Amino acid sequence: MTVDLGPDLDTDLTSVVAEQRDPLLFATVSGAHLYGFPSRDSDVDMRGVHLLPVTDLVGLREPEETRSRMWFRDGVEMDLVTHDLRKFVRLMLRNNGYVLEQLLSPLVVHTTDTHAELVALAPDVLTSNHAHHYRGFANTQWRLFEKNGELKPLLYTFRVLLTGIHLMRSGVVVAHLPTLIGEVDAPAYLPDLVAAKAEAEHGGADVGHARVAADVERLHAVLDEAQAASVLPGSHTAYDALHDLVVRVRLQGLNGLQG
Template identity: 75%
Template sequence: MTVALIPEVDLSAVVAEQPDPLVFATVSGAHLYGFPSRDSDVDLRGVHLLPVEGLIGLREPEETRSRMWDRDGVEMDLVTHDLRKFVRLMLRRNGYVLEQLLSPLVAHTSEAHAELVSLAPHVLTHYHAHHYRGFAATQWRLFEKTEELKPLLYTLRALLTGIHLMRSGEVQAHLPTLLGEVAEAPAYGADLIAAKAEAEHGAAEVDLARVREDVEALHGVLDAAHAATALGEAPKALDALHDFVVRVRLEGVLDVRGGRGVQRVQG
C-alpha cells in the first residue's frame, strides 16, 4: 500500500485540536482503498473519549463529531465517534468502522487502539456480506447515473472486500491488494485505478456491457462465498468489549503513541 498521494498535512496538529482525547485516528476513504486522485480530500476517522460526566449529565453528549474544512490547501473530512458508540457500531456488522479501525494509515494511536484492534476479529459474522452487497449496489446505481470512474471503483472495491472477507475472515479494503487476492477480480482493475489518479470525478472510459456483466458476476461470487463462509452468526466479543469500554472510560487516560503525519502500520 502506498501513502505517496497523501498530501503533506500535519495530522498530529489536527489530533491535538480535538476537545477530548482520541483513542485513534486513521486515514480512510480513497487513500485507504488504494485509488486516491491527486485532488482527493483526506478522510480522517477515529474515536474520541468523552469524560464520564459527558455521558451522565443533563446535556446531550457529542457522540459523533463531524467537520469538513480546508487546511493548507487540502480538503479535510474528519469524523469521530465516542468510544461507546463506535463499539456499538462494530457490533452491528458495520464494515465501515472495522475498515477505519484496521486501517494501516495511522495518524494517531494508543494502547486502547491496539486492544480494540485485537478484538475486531471476534465481531466478524457472515452478515457482513450484506453490508458490502448493499454498498456495492448503491455505488453501482450512482455509476449508472453519472458514468464516473469513482463509483465504479467503489462498487468493485466493496464486492471484492466482501468476497475476501467471507473467504478469509480478513477485512481487506485496499483494492490493489484485492485485485491480486481475489481470482475473479476483473483484469482491467489496475487500469481503472491509474485513470482515477489523474481526476477525482473523471468519466469511466469502459465497455459498459462488459462492466455490467462483471459486476453481476461478482455479486454471484459474493453470494457463493457468503453461503460457504466459516464466519458465524453472531459477534463473540460482546462481554470483552463491554469490559473494555468500561475500563477505558473509568481510567480516562490513554497511553498515546502518535507522530507527525501518517505512519503506515503493517497489518
C-alpha cells in the first residue's frame, strides 16, 4: 500500500504493517504531513491502534498498551506509535482532539472494518469541551515559540487554534492548515510561513513577535466565542457503543479473527 505524501516523499509502507507482532486495526500519517506544512526533511509520523491478545490483559504482567518505534527507511525517519484499542477508545472519550485527528486522518496507511466503525462513531464523541484541548495545545506551542523563536511551534499554535475554531463552528475536525486558512479568519501572512517551513524544519519565524502575539490573542478570543456559540453538546454520547465495539473486537481476536 502506498501513501502519497507529496512529490518529495512517496513511501511504500506496507511492510510496516506486516512487521507488527499484533494486528494493527489502523495506521495513519499524522504530524506535519497531515497538518499541511511538511518540510523537505520532515519525518513521517504514523499513529494507530493495535489489538492486544486477551492473555496480555488478564495475566500478571502489565500490558503493552502503547508501543513506539523509530527507524530510517530510504533516508527518511519513520516513527510509529500505536495504542491498544481499549486505551485509544478511552482517549477518544476524554475530549482528546489529537487522537481524533489521527483516527480521521485522510493519509491512511492501513485500515480495517474496526477503523471504519471508529470513524463512524467519532461524531458522537465530539463536544464543545474539545475547545479546551485546542486552547491548551496552543498555549504549550506558543510558550515553545517564545522560547526558541522557531517557525514550527508558531505554525502549530495557529493550526490548533484554527482547528478548534473550525470544530466549534462546524462540528468537523480539520487538521490541515492550508485548508483552514481558506475557511477561518486567519492572518494573511500564514501562507508565507507555510512556504518558509517547507524549506527548513527548524527555521526561524520571519514575522514580528508583536504582530503574531496580537493575532494569537485574537484567535484565542475567537475560539472562546465559537465555543460559547457552538451547537456541539457538552458531553459525548458514544460510551456504550464504543464499549460494545471494544468487547466485540477483543472477542473476535480471541477467536483468531481480525478487526
